[in-house]
Amino acid sequence: MSQEWLWITIIIIGLLTLGIRLSFIVFMGKMQVSPIVQQALRFVPIAVLSALISPALFFPHGSLEVSSSNIRLIAGILAILIAWRTKNVLLTISSGMACLLILQIFVSLH
Known part of the structure; x- marks a missing residue:
């Protein structure tokens, strides 16, 4: 794997991770979570x-x-x-x- 592809892969994975974590922050503020799920979390x-x-x-x-x-x-x-x-x-x-x-x-x- 070339150096460029390695950096592209790292950046894409970083952006995907950020997107997943950010989605929880954005959506958890807009929706109600049931008490059972809150207790499990x-x-x-x-x-x-x-x-x-x-x-x-x-x-x-x-x-x-x-x-x-x-x-x-x-x-x-x-x-x-x-x-x-x-x-x-x-x-x-x-x-x-x-x-x-x-x-x-x-x-x-x-």
């Missing part, structure tokens, strides 16, 4: 985030690894507990990453 961010994070926690090397040697899972559990107790996003992310960093250093020493 509340869970979309949680479902998407879970789908992105779960493979990294449970399948760090390509296969299911639920053990004490899975440091990503340990850091993830700590982050989940902090998120549940504090409801603070910044504290959750920073503590989960700090735990993962400390565990990686500790495991590499042994």
